[in-house]
Amino acid sequence: MVHVPYKWVDGAVLGEHSKKKHQVLRRYISEYLNIRCSMPQQSRFRFAIIDGFAGAGAYQGGEPGSPLIFLELLLEQTQEINVRRTASGMAEIQFECLFIFNDLNRDAIEILKQNVSPFQNRCNQRHDLSAKISFMNEEFETAYPNIKKHLAALKLTRNVFFNLDQCGNSWVSRSTIVDILTTYQSSEVLLNFAAQSMFTYLSRNNPVALKKTLKQHGVDEQQVEEISRVASKREWRAAIEKLVFESYRRCGPYVSPFAINNPDGWLYWLLHFANEPKARQVYNDLLHENSGVQGHYGRSGLNMLTYDPSNEGQDYLFTDTDRQRAYEELFYDIPRVVSEFGDAVSIGDFIRGVSNETPSHSMDMAQAMIDNPDLSVRTENGGERRSASGIRSTDTLILKPQRSFLLMPPLKQ
Numbered sequence: 534m535v536h537v538p539y540k541w542v543d544g545a546v547l548g549e550h551s552k553k554k555h556q557v558l559r560r561y562i563s564e565y566l567n568i569r570c571s572m573p574q575q576s577r578f579r580f581a582i583i584d585g586f587a588g589a590g591a592y593q594g595g596e597p598g599s600p601l602i603f604l605e606l607l608l609e610q611t612q613e614i615n616v617r618r619t620a621s622g623m624a625e626i627q628f629e630c631l632f633i634f635n636d637l638n639r640d641a642i643e644i645l646k647q648n649v650s651p652f653q654n655r656c657n658q659r660h661d662l663s664a665k666i667s668f669m670n671e672e673f674e675t676a677y678p679n680i681k682k683h684l685a686a687l688k689l690t691r692n693v694f695f696n697l698d699q700c701g702n703s704w705v706s707r708s709t710i711v712d713i714l715t716t717y718q719s720s721e722v723l724l725n726f727a728a729q730s731m732f733t734y735l736s737r738n739n740p741v742a743l744k745k746t747l748k749q750h751g752v753d754e755q756q757v758e759e760i761s762r763v764a765s766k767r768e769w770r771a772a773i774e775k776l777v778f779e780s781y782r783r784c785g786p787y788v789s790p791f792a793i794n795n796p797d798g799w800l801y802w803l804l805h806f807a808n809e810p811k812a813r814q815v816y817n818d819l820l821h822e823n824s825g826v827q828g829h830y831g832r833s834g835l836n837m838l839t840y841d842p843s844n845e846g847q848d849y850l851f852t853d854t855d856r857q858r859a860y861e862e863l864f865y866d867i868p869r870v871v872s873e874f875g876d877a878v879s880i881g882d883f884i885r886g887v888s889n890e891t892p893s894h895s896m897d898m899a900q901a902m903i904d905n906p907d908l909s910v911r912t913e914n915g916g917e918r919r920s921a922s923g924i925r926s927t928d929t930l931i932l933k934p935q936r937s938f939l940l941m942p943p944l945k946q
Protein backbone atom coordinates (compact mmCIF):
# COMPACT_ATOMS: atom_id res chain seq x y z
CA MET A 534 0.00 0.00 0.00
CA VAL A 535 1.27 3.48 -0.82
CA HIS A 536 2.11 5.27 2.38
CA VAL A 537 2.16 9.07 2.35
CA PRO A 538 4.30 10.29 5.27
CA TYR A 539 2.98 13.07 7.47
CA LYS A 540 5.01 16.28 7.10
CA TRP A 541 5.23 17.13 10.78
CA VAL A 542 8.24 19.45 10.39
CA ASP A 543 6.38 21.82 8.04
CA GLY A 544 3.16 21.52 10.03
CA ALA A 545 0.71 18.81 9.01
CA VAL A 546 -2.80 19.76 7.90
CA LEU A 547 -5.63 18.45 10.06
CA GLY A 548 -8.04 16.64 7.71
CA GLU A 549 -11.82 16.65 8.10
CA HIS A 550 -12.00 13.02 9.14
CA SER A 551 -9.29 13.55 11.76
CA LYS A 552 -11.32 16.44 13.22
CA LYS A 553 -14.23 14.05 13.59
CA LYS A 554 -11.97 11.43 15.13
CA HIS A 555 -10.68 13.98 17.64
CA GLN A 556 -14.23 14.98 18.53
CA VAL A 557 -15.09 11.33 19.29
CA LEU A 558 -11.83 10.87 21.22
CA ARG A 559 -12.42 13.97 23.35
CA ARG A 560 -15.95 13.01 24.31
CA TYR A 561 -15.02 9.41 24.92
CA ILE A 562 -12.06 10.08 27.21
CA SER A 563 -14.04 12.63 29.15
CA GLU A 564 -16.85 10.08 29.72
CA TYR A 565 -14.23 7.42 30.45
CA LEU A 566 -12.84 9.45 33.35
CA ASN A 567 -16.27 10.46 34.65
CA ILE A 568 -17.57 6.90 34.71
CA ARG A 569 -14.45 5.35 36.21
CA CYS A 570 -14.25 7.95 38.94
CA SER A 571 -17.84 7.89 40.10
CA MET A 572 -17.58 5.66 43.20
CA PRO A 573 -17.94 7.67 46.42
CA GLN A 574 -15.44 5.42 48.26
CA GLN A 575 -12.74 5.80 45.59
CA SER A 576 -9.60 7.74 46.46
CA ARG A 577 -7.13 6.65 43.77
CA PHE A 578 -7.40 5.98 40.03
CA ARG A 579 -4.54 4.49 38.04
CA PHE A 580 -4.65 4.21 34.27
CA ALA A 581 -2.50 4.19 31.17
CA ILE A 582 -3.02 5.74 27.77
CA ILE A 583 -0.88 4.44 24.93
CA ASP A 584 -0.92 6.48 21.75
CA GLY A 585 0.76 4.10 19.31
CA PHE A 586 0.69 6.47 16.30
CA ALA A 587 0.94 9.72 18.22
CA GLY A 588 2.16 12.20 15.59
CA ALA A 589 3.72 15.49 16.69
CA GLY A 590 0.85 16.70 18.85
CA ALA A 591 -0.01 19.83 16.84
CA TYR A 592 -1.21 20.69 13.36
CA GLN A 593 -1.01 23.78 11.20
CA GLY A 594 -2.84 26.62 12.92
CA GLY A 595 -2.09 25.13 16.33
CA GLU A 596 -4.90 22.54 16.37
CA PRO A 597 -3.96 19.88 18.94
CA GLY A 598 -3.24 16.29 17.93
CA SER A 599 -4.22 13.24 19.96
CA PRO A 600 -1.41 13.38 22.61
CA LEU A 601 -2.24 16.98 23.52
CA ILE A 602 -5.95 16.22 23.49
CA PHE A 603 -5.30 13.47 26.08
CA LEU A 604 -3.21 15.79 28.25
CA GLU A 605 -5.65 18.71 28.01
CA LEU A 606 -8.50 16.42 28.97
CA LEU A 607 -6.57 14.90 31.82
CA LEU A 608 -5.87 18.33 33.30
CA GLU A 609 -9.41 19.67 32.83
CA GLN A 610 -11.42 16.59 33.62
CA THR A 611 -9.55 15.47 36.73
CA GLN A 612 -9.87 18.96 38.19
CA GLU A 613 -13.58 19.05 37.42
CA ILE A 614 -14.08 15.60 38.98
CA ASN A 615 -12.32 16.60 42.18
CA VAL A 616 -14.19 19.92 42.47
CA ARG A 617 -17.47 18.03 42.04
CA ARG A 618 -16.48 15.37 44.57
CA THR A 619 -15.37 17.90 47.18
CA ALA A 620 -18.61 19.86 46.74
CA SER A 621 -20.64 16.73 47.45
CA GLY A 622 -18.56 15.70 50.45
CA MET A 623 -16.66 12.87 48.75
CA ALA A 624 -12.94 12.24 49.05
CA GLU A 625 -10.68 13.69 46.33
CA ILE A 626 -9.23 11.21 43.89
CA GLN A 627 -5.49 10.90 43.43
CA PHE A 628 -4.93 10.36 39.70
CA GLU A 629 -1.93 8.37 38.54
CA CYS A 630 -1.56 8.26 34.80
CA LEU A 631 1.04 6.80 32.49
CA PHE A 632 1.23 8.06 28.91
CA ILE A 633 3.27 6.29 26.27
CA PHE A 634 3.56 8.26 23.06
CA ASN A 635 5.03 6.33 20.15
CA ASP A 636 5.59 7.31 16.53
CA LEU A 637 7.78 5.84 13.84
CA ASN A 638 8.76 9.28 12.62
CA ARG A 639 11.69 10.69 14.62
CA ASP A 640 10.83 14.33 13.78
CA ALA A 641 7.30 13.77 15.05
CA ILE A 642 8.59 12.51 18.40
CA GLU A 643 11.11 15.35 18.79
CA ILE A 644 8.44 17.98 18.07
CA LEU A 645 6.01 16.14 20.34
CA LYS A 646 8.46 16.28 23.26
CA GLN A 647 8.52 20.09 22.95
CA ASN A 648 4.74 20.29 22.62
CA VAL A 649 4.17 18.08 25.66
CA SER A 650 6.60 19.91 27.95
CA PRO A 651 4.21 22.74 29.10
CA PHE A 652 1.55 20.13 29.88
CA GLN A 653 4.00 18.08 31.94
CA ASN A 654 4.81 21.26 33.91
CA ARG A 655 1.11 21.92 34.53
CA CYS A 656 0.64 18.33 35.74
CA ASN A 657 3.63 18.66 38.06
CA GLN A 658 1.98 21.63 39.78
CA ARG A 659 -1.09 19.64 40.74
CA HIS A 660 -1.18 17.89 44.12
CA ASP A 661 -3.87 15.39 42.98
CA LEU A 662 -2.27 14.36 39.72
CA SER A 663 0.81 12.38 38.85
CA ALA A 664 1.48 12.01 35.13
CA LYS A 665 4.39 10.01 33.84
CA ILE A 666 5.10 10.53 30.15
CA SER A 667 7.31 8.22 28.05
CA PHE A 668 8.24 8.53 24.39
CA MET A 669 9.07 5.76 21.94
CA ASN A 670 10.19 5.95 18.35
CA GLU A 671 9.47 2.59 16.73
CA GLU A 672 7.02 0.77 14.51
CA PHE A 673 4.07 0.12 16.78
CA GLU A 674 4.23 -3.66 16.38
CA THR A 675 7.93 -3.63 17.36
CA ALA A 676 7.24 -1.28 20.26
CA TYR A 677 4.35 -3.34 21.65
CA PRO A 678 6.42 -5.96 23.59
CA ASN A 679 8.37 -3.14 25.26
CA ILE A 680 5.16 -1.28 26.02
CA LYS A 681 3.94 -4.44 27.79
CA LYS A 682 7.15 -4.66 29.82
CA HIS A 683 6.83 -1.00 30.77
CA LEU A 684 3.24 -1.49 31.95
CA ALA A 685 4.21 -4.65 33.84
CA ALA A 686 7.08 -2.87 35.60
CA LEU A 687 4.63 -0.24 36.87
CA LYS A 688 2.08 -2.94 37.78
CA LEU A 689 -0.47 -1.40 35.42
CA THR A 690 -2.60 -4.43 34.68
CA ARG A 691 -5.97 -2.76 34.16
CA ASN A 692 -7.51 0.50 32.87
CA VAL A 693 -5.37 0.58 29.77
CA PHE A 694 -6.48 2.53 26.70
CA PHE A 695 -4.72 2.14 23.33
CA ASN A 696 -5.28 4.78 20.65
CA LEU A 697 -4.12 3.14 17.41
CA ASP A 698 -4.52 5.83 14.80
CA GLN A 699 -2.62 4.07 12.04
CA CYS A 700 -2.51 5.62 8.59
CA GLY A 701 -3.94 2.85 6.44
CA ASN A 702 -5.13 -0.50 7.69
CA SER A 703 -2.16 -2.80 7.99
CA TRP A 704 0.10 -1.47 10.75
CA VAL A 705 -1.69 -3.15 13.64
CA SER A 706 -2.15 -6.90 13.67
CA ARG A 707 -5.32 -8.54 14.88
CA SER A 708 -3.27 -10.70 17.24
CA THR A 709 -1.97 -7.57 19.01
CA ILE A 710 -5.54 -6.34 19.57
CA VAL A 711 -6.48 -9.75 20.98
CA ASP A 712 -3.38 -9.69 23.19
CA ILE A 713 -4.25 -6.26 24.61
CA LEU A 714 -7.82 -7.27 25.40
CA THR A 715 -6.82 -10.52 27.05
CA THR A 716 -3.83 -9.15 28.98
CA TYR A 717 -5.42 -6.12 30.62
CA GLN A 718 -8.65 -6.04 32.52
CA SER A 719 -10.80 -3.04 31.51
CA SER A 720 -8.76 -2.42 28.40
CA GLU A 721 -9.93 -0.62 25.31
CA VAL A 722 -8.56 -0.11 21.84
CA LEU A 723 -9.60 2.59 19.40
CA LEU A 724 -8.38 1.52 15.97
CA ASN A 725 -8.45 3.66 12.88
CA PHE A 726 -8.91 1.46 9.82
CA ALA A 727 -8.84 3.00 6.34
CA ALA A 728 -11.39 0.67 4.77
CA GLN A 729 -11.62 2.60 1.53
CA SER A 730 -7.90 2.30 0.89
CA MET A 731 -8.19 -1.46 1.37
CA PHE A 732 -10.91 -1.58 -1.31
CA THR A 733 -8.87 0.56 -3.66
CA TYR A 734 -6.28 -2.20 -3.89
CA LEU A 735 -8.66 -5.17 -4.04
CA SER A 736 -9.51 -6.64 -7.39
CA ARG A 737 -11.94 -9.44 -8.22
CA ASN A 738 -9.76 -10.29 -11.19
CA ASN A 739 -6.69 -11.04 -9.12
CA PRO A 740 -7.77 -13.79 -6.71
CA VAL A 741 -4.23 -14.49 -5.50
CA ALA A 742 -3.62 -10.89 -4.38
CA LEU A 743 -7.17 -10.70 -3.05
CA LYS A 744 -6.71 -13.76 -0.82
CA LYS A 745 -3.35 -12.49 0.38
CA THR A 746 -4.73 -9.08 1.41
CA LEU A 747 -7.81 -10.49 3.07
CA LYS A 748 -5.82 -13.16 4.90
CA GLN A 749 -4.00 -10.36 6.67
CA HIS A 750 -7.40 -9.23 7.96
CA GLY A 751 -8.36 -12.70 9.17
CA VAL A 752 -10.50 -13.77 6.21
CA ASP A 753 -9.67 -17.28 5.01
CA GLU A 754 -9.38 -18.51 1.42
CA GLN A 755 -12.59 -20.49 1.50
CA GLN A 756 -14.60 -17.44 2.53
CA VAL A 757 -13.07 -15.45 -0.32
CA GLU A 758 -14.00 -18.20 -2.79
CA GLU A 759 -17.56 -18.33 -1.52
CA ILE A 760 -18.12 -14.63 -2.21
CA SER A 761 -16.46 -14.76 -5.63
CA ARG A 762 -19.78 -16.02 -7.02
CA VAL A 763 -21.64 -12.89 -5.87
CA ALA A 764 -22.93 -11.09 -8.94
CA SER A 765 -22.70 -7.31 -8.61
CA LYS A 766 -19.62 -5.35 -7.63
CA ARG A 767 -21.58 -3.58 -4.92
CA GLU A 768 -22.72 -6.84 -3.33
CA TRP A 769 -19.22 -8.26 -3.62
CA ARG A 770 -17.85 -5.25 -1.83
CA ALA A 771 -20.53 -5.43 0.86
CA ALA A 772 -19.74 -9.12 1.36
CA ILE A 773 -16.03 -8.37 1.82
CA GLU A 774 -16.83 -5.52 4.19
CA LYS A 775 -18.94 -7.88 6.26
CA LEU A 776 -16.23 -10.58 6.35
CA VAL A 777 -13.56 -8.11 7.42
CA PHE A 778 -15.91 -6.55 10.03
CA GLU A 779 -16.66 -9.95 11.46
CA SER A 780 -13.05 -10.95 11.54
CA TYR A 781 -12.22 -7.85 13.60
CA ARG A 782 -15.30 -8.40 15.71
CA ARG A 783 -13.82 -11.71 16.84
CA CYS A 784 -10.83 -9.85 18.33
CA GLY A 785 -12.73 -8.91 21.46
CA PRO A 786 -15.95 -9.43 23.36
CA TYR A 787 -17.35 -5.93 22.64
CA VAL A 788 -16.67 -4.23 19.35
CA SER A 789 -18.32 -1.24 17.70
CA PRO A 790 -17.78 -1.37 13.97
CA PHE A 791 -18.74 2.10 12.89
CA ALA A 792 -17.59 4.07 9.93
CA ILE A 793 -16.76 7.69 9.34
CA ASN A 794 -17.77 8.82 5.89
CA ASN A 795 -15.61 11.62 4.71
CA PRO A 796 -17.29 14.29 2.54
CA ASP A 797 -14.74 13.54 -0.18
CA GLY A 798 -15.66 9.89 -0.17
CA TRP A 799 -12.91 8.25 1.86
CA LEU A 800 -14.30 5.78 4.31
CA TYR A 801 -12.66 5.10 7.65
CA TRP A 802 -13.73 2.75 10.33
CA LEU A 803 -13.17 3.79 13.88
CA LEU A 804 -13.30 0.41 15.60
CA HIS A 805 -13.71 0.44 19.34
CA PHE A 806 -12.75 -2.78 21.16
CA ALA A 807 -13.48 -3.35 24.82
CA ASN A 808 -13.67 -6.21 27.23
CA GLU A 809 -16.56 -4.69 29.20
CA PRO A 810 -20.09 -4.06 27.85
CA LYS A 811 -20.37 -0.68 29.61
CA ALA A 812 -17.45 0.70 27.58
CA ARG A 813 -19.13 -0.47 24.38
CA GLN A 814 -22.37 1.23 25.36
CA VAL A 815 -20.76 4.54 26.29
CA TYR A 816 -18.87 4.65 22.99
CA ASN A 817 -22.01 3.77 21.05
CA ASP A 818 -24.11 6.43 22.80
CA LEU A 819 -21.67 9.20 22.12
CA LEU A 820 -21.61 8.42 18.41
CA HIS A 821 -25.22 9.63 18.41
CA GLU A 822 -23.93 13.09 19.28
CA ASN A 823 -21.91 13.10 16.08
CA SER A 824 -24.62 12.02 13.68
CA GLY A 825 -24.40 12.39 9.95
CA VAL A 826 -20.86 11.21 9.49
CA GLN A 827 -20.96 7.69 10.82
CA GLY A 828 -22.75 4.77 9.34
CA HIS A 829 -22.59 1.07 9.23
CA TYR A 830 -24.10 -1.65 7.19
CA GLY A 831 -26.97 -3.69 8.49
CA ARG A 832 -30.05 -3.48 10.62
CA SER A 833 -30.72 -0.90 13.26
CA GLY A 834 -32.48 -2.99 15.90
CA LEU A 835 -30.71 -5.92 17.48
CA ASN A 836 -28.62 -8.31 15.36
CA MET A 837 -27.31 -5.43 13.28
CA LEU A 838 -25.06 -7.64 11.23
CA THR A 839 -27.81 -10.09 10.35
CA TYR A 840 -28.19 -9.32 6.71
CA ASP A 841 -31.63 -8.83 5.36
CA PRO A 842 -31.40 -8.23 1.61
CA SER A 843 -34.34 -5.79 1.67
CA ASN A 844 -32.52 -3.73 4.29
CA GLU A 845 -28.98 -4.16 3.11
CA GLY A 846 -27.13 -0.94 2.60
CA GLN A 847 -29.55 1.04 4.75
CA ASP A 848 -26.92 2.60 6.94
CA TYR A 849 -27.65 3.61 10.49
CA LEU A 850 -26.42 7.19 10.60
CA PHE A 851 -27.26 8.00 14.22
CA THR A 852 -29.84 10.62 13.19
CA ASP A 853 -33.30 11.06 14.76
CA THR A 854 -34.87 9.16 11.86
CA ASP A 855 -32.49 6.24 12.40
CA ARG A 856 -33.25 6.28 16.10
CA GLN A 857 -36.99 6.14 15.40
CA ARG A 858 -36.49 3.23 12.96
CA ALA A 859 -34.31 1.42 15.50
CA TYR A 860 -36.87 2.01 18.26
CA GLU A 861 -39.56 0.38 16.09
CA GLU A 862 -37.34 -2.62 15.36
CA LEU A 863 -36.48 -2.96 19.03
CA PHE A 864 -40.19 -3.43 19.72
CA TYR A 865 -40.02 -6.80 17.98
CA ASP A 866 -36.41 -7.62 18.71
CA ILE A 867 -36.31 -7.25 22.49
CA PRO A 868 -39.13 -9.75 23.25
CA ARG A 869 -37.57 -12.15 20.75
CA VAL A 870 -34.21 -12.00 22.52
CA VAL A 871 -35.83 -12.38 25.96
CA SER A 872 -37.64 -15.49 24.69
CA GLU A 873 -34.27 -16.93 23.63
CA PHE A 874 -33.26 -16.76 27.31
CA GLY A 875 -36.60 -18.27 28.45
CA ASP A 876 -39.12 -15.75 29.73
CA ALA A 877 -36.93 -13.61 32.01
CA VAL A 878 -33.41 -12.23 32.00
CA SER A 879 -31.53 -9.75 34.13
CA ILE A 880 -30.92 -6.41 32.42
CA GLY A 881 -27.17 -6.93 32.93
CA ASP A 882 -27.22 -10.26 31.06
CA PHE A 883 -29.48 -8.86 28.36
CA ILE A 884 -27.10 -5.94 27.74
CA ARG A 885 -24.07 -8.26 27.74
CA GLY A 886 -25.83 -10.44 25.18
CA VAL A 887 -26.95 -7.74 22.78
CA SER A 888 -24.65 -4.76 23.06
CA ASN A 889 -22.45 -6.07 20.28
CA GLU A 890 -25.46 -6.43 18.05
CA THR A 891 -26.92 -2.97 17.95
CA PRO A 892 -26.05 0.63 17.21
CA SER A 893 -29.13 1.74 19.22
CA HIS A 894 -28.74 4.38 21.91
CA SER A 895 -28.99 2.82 25.37
CA MET A 896 -31.88 5.19 26.22
CA ASP A 897 -33.85 4.07 23.15
CA MET A 898 -33.36 0.48 24.20
CA ALA A 899 -34.49 1.26 27.75
CA GLN A 900 -37.53 3.21 26.47
CA ALA A 901 -38.50 0.35 24.14
CA MET A 902 -38.48 -2.00 27.16
CA ILE A 903 -40.75 0.28 29.21
CA ASP A 904 -43.16 1.04 26.34
CA ASN A 905 -43.56 -2.54 25.15
CA PRO A 906 -46.84 -4.02 26.46
CA ASP A 907 -45.35 -7.52 26.17
CA LEU A 908 -42.53 -6.74 28.58
CA SER A 909 -42.26 -5.83 32.19
CA VAL A 910 -39.17 -4.49 33.95
CA ARG A 911 -38.99 -5.46 37.63
CA THR A 912 -36.75 -3.99 40.31
CA GLU A 913 -34.76 -6.19 42.71
CA ASN A 914 -37.68 -5.93 45.16
CA GLY A 915 -40.12 -7.15 42.51
CA GLY A 916 -41.75 -3.75 41.92
CA GLU A 917 -42.61 -2.51 38.41
CA ARG A 918 -40.00 -0.13 36.96
CA ARG A 919 -41.86 2.73 35.27
CA SER A 920 -39.18 5.01 33.87
CA ALA A 921 -36.50 4.19 31.31
CA SER A 922 -33.88 6.31 33.05
CA GLY A 923 -34.37 4.35 36.27
CA ILE A 924 -33.48 0.94 34.78
CA ARG A 925 -30.59 -0.79 36.58
CA SER A 926 -28.48 -3.77 35.53
CA THR A 927 -29.87 -5.70 38.52
CA ASP A 928 -33.48 -5.30 37.25
CA THR A 929 -35.20 -8.21 35.53
CA LEU A 930 -36.76 -8.07 32.09
CA ILE A 931 -39.81 -10.33 31.94
CA LEU A 932 -41.80 -11.50 28.94
CA LYS A 933 -45.49 -11.40 29.82
CA PRO A 934 -47.31 -14.70 29.25
CA GLN A 935 -50.01 -13.22 26.97
CA ARG A 936 -48.19 -11.56 24.07
CA SER A 937 -50.27 -8.85 22.44
CA PHE A 938 -51.52 -9.74 18.98
CA LEU A 939 -50.66 -6.32 17.58
CA LEU A 940 -47.01 -6.69 18.41
CA MET A 941 -46.45 -9.92 16.52
CA PRO A 942 -44.03 -9.21 13.66
CA PRO A 943 -45.81 -8.97 10.31
CA LEU A 944 -45.88 -12.24 8.33
CA LYS A 945 -43.61 -12.30 5.31
CA GLN A 946 -45.60 -12.56 2.03
Ligand SMILES: C[S@@+](CC[C@H](N)C(=O)[O-])C[C@H]1O[C@@H](n2cnc3c(N)ncnc32)[C@H](O)[C@@H]1O
Pocket residue numbers: 539551585586587588589590597598599600635636637638641671672673674698699700704
Ligand atom coordinates in the same frame (compact mmCIF):
# COMPACT_ATOMS: atom_id res chain seq x y z
C1 LIG B 1 -2.72 9.70 11.43
S1 LIG B 1 -1.15 10.15 12.01
C2 LIG B 1 -1.38 10.28 13.72
C3 LIG B 1 -2.17 11.41 14.16
C4 LIG B 1 -2.34 11.52 15.64
N1 LIG B 1 -2.80 10.30 16.27
C5 LIG B 1 -3.31 12.64 15.92
O1 LIG B 1 -4.51 12.36 16.14
O2 LIG B 1 -2.91 13.79 15.92
C6 LIG B 1 -0.30 8.64 11.90
C7 LIG B 1 1.11 8.66 12.46
O3 LIG B 1 1.59 7.33 12.43
C8 LIG B 1 2.98 7.33 12.20
N2 LIG B 1 3.32 5.97 11.71
C9 LIG B 1 3.21 5.44 10.48
N3 LIG B 1 3.48 4.13 10.49
C10 LIG B 1 3.76 3.81 11.78
C11 LIG B 1 4.06 2.60 12.45
N4 LIG B 1 4.14 1.44 11.80
N5 LIG B 1 4.24 2.63 13.78
C12 LIG B 1 4.13 3.79 14.48
N6 LIG B 1 3.86 4.98 13.88
C13 LIG B 1 3.65 4.98 12.57
C14 LIG B 1 3.18 8.45 11.21
O4 LIG B 1 4.49 8.97 11.32
C15 LIG B 1 2.12 9.45 11.68
O5 LIG B 1 2.69 10.42 12.53
